[in-house]
Amino acid sequence: MTPPRRQRRSPGPDRPAAPAPPRATAKEDELPNPERLFVIGGEGGGERADIDLVTLIVARADPPVSATPEEAALLRLCAAPLSVAELSAYLSLPFSVVTVLLTDLLAKELVQARAPIVRQKVADRNLLEAVMHGLQKL
Amino acid sequence: MDFKNSDTIPGPRTEDRLPHTAEAAVKIVIVGGFGVGKTTMVGSVSEIRPLTTEETMTQAGIGVDDNYGSASKTATTVAMDFGRITITDELVLYLFGTPGQERFWFLWNGLFEGALGAVVLVDTRRLEVSFDVMGRLEERGVPFVVAVNTFPDAPRYPVAELRTALDLPEEIPILDCDVRRRASSRDVLMTLMRFLHALAMKGALT
Ligand SMILES: Nc1nc2c(ncn2[C@@H]2O[C@H](COP(=O)(O)OP(=O)(O)OP(=O)(O)O)[C@@H](O)[C@H]2O)c(=O)[nH]1
Ligand SMILES: [Mg+2]
Numbered sequence: 001m002t003p004p005r006r007q008r009r010s011p012g013p014d015r016p017a018a019p020a021p022p023r024a025t026a027k028e029d030e031l032p033n034p035e036r037l038f039v040i041g042g043e044g045g046g047e048r049a050d051i052d053l054v055t056l057i058v059a060r061a062d063p064p065v066s067a068t069p070e071e072a073a074l075l076r077l078c079a080a081p082l083s084v085a086e087l088s089a090y091l092s093l094p095f096s097v098v099t100v101l102l103t104d105l106l107a108k109e110l111v112q113a114r115a116p117i118v119r120q121k122v123a124d125r126n127l128l129e130a131v132m133h134g135l136q137k138l
Numbered sequence: 139m140d141f142k143n144s145d146t147i148p149g150p151r152t153e154d155r156l157p158h159t160a161e162a163a164v165k166i167v168i169v170g171g172f173g174v175g176k177t178t179m180v181g182s183v184s185e186i187r188p189l190t191t192e193e194t195m196t197q198a199g200i201g202v203d204d205n206y207g208s209a210s211k212t213a214t215t216v217a218m219d220f221g222r223i224t225i226t227d228e229l230v231l232y233l234f235g236t237p238g239q240e241r242f243w244f245l246w247n248g249l250f251e252g253a254l255g256a257v258v259l260v261d262t263r264r265l266e267v268s269f270d271v272m273g274r275l276e277e278r279g280v281p282f283v284v285a286v287n288t289f290p291d292a293p294r295y296p297v298a299e300l301r302t303a304l305d306l307p308e309e310i311p312i313l314d315c316d317v318r319r320r321a322s323s324r325d326v327l328m329t330l331m332r333f334l335h336a337l338a339m340k341g342a343l344t
Binding site: 006052076077082083086115116121124127136 | 147149150155158160163164183189191192193194223224226230231232234251253254262265269273293300302304305320327331334337338339341342
């Protein structure tokens, strides 16, 4: 028995290269550019701080009396550094909603954000070696 | 959630708190089809019980980036499990188990691009569900390794045959694993890291 073979995606319109897993509708695949069908996040837009799932958030102050219940809960959670993903999980709020809350808290200087290290064109070898070292200890 | 009683929101257990010295985080994405073992893999290496983050996906009209108004649209919640490994007092690694069949994840700018790399987890009973994912990672220039989660009733193929089927170049590691075992999951991550390291060495030479 031989495994099924992958056909490389041809450039251009986004199409699944292989028989795709069952999807809700077959119709969306017929559209020229299905990627445009999806919009992340809630309503309203507005300025959002540049926040990643693994940006580490640390509270800079106790919740002020003016804080909303959501803000107070968030500030209590990140008394020690916590990633945005963890905040989203513990608060049971979607990532985009947490982002909105954090944008506001950052503007009020109630939290500090520690930016993640993202992949560079030429990766930092020291960083990679540190991660390998950490994994070896597991 | 009742935020009025926010004192009662369960946060991280004391032993799950990161030290104040934690300065930065990196992430690795584990991507694969339904039931291929993503959550099991995250759980087997994570120091915290895997958590779930979610995002709201809105299906809007064609050709609309914002202000899509009230045209028929449906909101769906998509969820992703993740775990954490503390690397040093300053550095934390997060692992995200991302359902590859949801194109939505590939629209989340920075989820894949910002990751150090990805593990494509495949089940040889349904190899084709990972084809699309690999194409998307290639397009975005996200380095990845392929880990075959070996289910007992799954067909076993020699690596060379899999490589041909997946149309992957020689340098991309393909390895077997049992994601239920911590050592095996760790080996997959180490293989990815060694691959990334080799790429970095090559980049430094050119
Ligand atoms: N025999 C065997 N079973 C496994 C292995 N890995 C996972 N399983 C089982 O397969 C099932 C699916 O594993 P999950 O880790 O939930 O898979 P997943 O990719 O997170 O699934 P979804 O999130 O539903 O897409 C679970 O019942 C696991 O216990 C494996 O290596 N061998
Ligand atoms: Mg899962």
